[in-house]
Amino acid sequence: MKKIGVLTSGGDSPGMNAAVRAVVRKAIYHDVEVYGIYQGYAGLISGQIKKMEIGTVGDIVHRGGTILYTARCDEFKTEEGQMKGIEQLRKFGIEGLVVIGGDGSFAGAKKLTEHGFPCVGVPGTIDNDIAGTDFTIGFDTALNTVIDAIDKIRDTATSHERTYVIEVMGRHAGDLALWSGLAGGAETILIPEANFEMDDIVARLIRGHERGKKHSIIVVAEGVGSGVDIGKQIQEATKFETRVSVLGYIQRGGSPTAFDRVLASRLGAKAVELLLEGKGGRAVGIQQNKIVDHDILEVLDKKHTIEEDMYVLSTELSI
Structure with a gap:
């Protein structure tokens, strides 16, 4: 290959810029x-395509978001939209594409590959919900953002002797809630992958109160339900003063951690290597600290799972 393209799609995540930088410089090398x-x-459909140079990606490794911008695109879900995209790629002489994003972005890359255009997916999402990789780009940064918020909220919870419900991102995946809850010492963690009973949560809070505990932190993944609604139910059942914090989009922003910068650099470079080897329809990832690649169809077909041992541990440590 003599020409490749790179795009970022779906929700932005810290480290996407580092991945773009790695793709550009590895290819130019x-x-x-x-x-x-x-x-x-x-932008692919409309032809928003520009040649990138070494200097184009200078001073971006530390920046959050994505310099290529991102957008949702329903049109690309249709075969007509996909063929429009391929037409643009051929117009510029692009022979392979690196797609940085989550499962929706991977689905688009799979469709292009099926049409005979080789693509490699790089997992970039704070939800950490892509199969075939232990971590996705942006998860570690978002995790540290959430932990920082939990630590600050705990100070206020302690001072005012309140129960706090903290809602974090994760529509279908509870990794952010599980990891941040365990690291932040949350009394209860609610995730989409595990069933829960409100009576059990209430009983746990009351037991803690009876032994002299003055405050509690409950972390809720957005996929479970509204943190505001859960907070109301808890206050009504316990009569404890309860407050809710919905962290929202603050979790997506910020300078990526060292881990995310290194991970993005390694994955971006691997994606270029695969294209230069003539391999498309692949998804790169990291497993046991080794950079790996899998068939993108297999990745999309596999359901995201959590570390069940971690969830059990979180309940054991929050007695």
Whole structure:
């Protein structure tokens, strides 16, 4: 290959810029031209494509968000939209594509590969919900953002002797809630992958209160339900003063951690290597600290799972 493209799609995540930088510089090192596709698949369809140079990605490794921007694109879910995208790629002479994003972005890369255009997916999402990799780009940064918030809220919870419900992101995956709850010493963690009974939560809070505990932290993944609603139910059942904090989009922003910068650099470089080897329809990841790649279809077909041992441990430590 002499020309490859790179785009970011779906929700932004810290470290995407580091991945873009790695793709561009790894390719140029091997005398391959790189074209940035702006605004994700929407920009691909409309031809928002520009050649990138070494300097284009200078001073971005530490920046959150994505310099290529991102957007949702329903049109690309159709075969007509996909063929429009391929037409644009051929117009610029692009022979392979690196797609940085989550499962929706991977689905688009799979469709392009099925149409004969080689793509490699790089997992970039704070939800950590992509199969075939232990960690996704942005998860560690978002996790540390949540932990920092929990620590600060605990100070207030202690001072005012309140129960706090903290809602974090994770529509279908509870990793952010589980990891941050365990690290932040939460009394209860609610995730989509595990059933819970409100009576059990209430009983746990009351037991703690009876032994002299003055405050509690409950972490809720958004996929479980509204943190506000859960907070109301808890206050009504316990009569304890309860407050709710919905962390929202603050979790997506910020300078990526060292872990995310290194991970993004390794995964971005691996994606280029695969394209140069003539391999498409792959998804890169990290498992046991080794960079790996899998068939993108297998990745999409596998259901995300949590570390059940961690969830059990979180309940054992929050007695």
